[in-house]
Amino acid sequence: MVLFVILEELTFREFFLREIRKTKSELFSIIIVSVFFSLSHLNTDSGLLPVFIGSLIISRLYLKSNSILNAILLHFLINISNFFIYLLFANFPELNFVY
Numbered sequence: 001m002v003l004f005v006i007l008e009e010l011t012f013r014e015f016f017l018r019e020i021r022k023t024k025s026e027l028f029s030i031i032i033v034s035v036f037f038s039l040s041h042l043n044t045d046s047g048l049l050p051v052f053i054g055s056l057i058i059s060r061l062y063l064k065s066n067s068i069l070n071a072i073l074l075h076f077l078i079n080i081s082n083f084f085i086y087l088l089f090a091n092f093p094e095l096n097f098v099y
Helices: 002-021 026-039 048-065 068-091
Strands: none
Touching: 002 026, 002 048, 002 068, 026 048, 048 068
C-alpha cells in the first residue's frame, strides 16, 4: 500500500500537477489531475466522487505546502483509514447502516 501511494503521488502530483501548473491556473490544474486520478481508480470500490474529492484536497495541500511528503502522508492516512473502516464493516455488518 505504501509503495502504491508513493508512486501515485509522484506521478499525479509531483509530475502531472507540477507540469500542468506551469501553463494553466491552479484550479484548472487541480481539477484535471483529480479527474485523471479518479479515473485511474475505476477498478477499485472507492467510488469516483470520494476519490475525486480526496484528490482535490491532496492536490491543494501539495501546491500550498510545496511538499510531496505531505501529499504522500495524507494519501496514506486516507487509504489506511478506508482500510480500517472496511475491516470494521466486514467484521461487524450490523454497523453498516449505509447499505
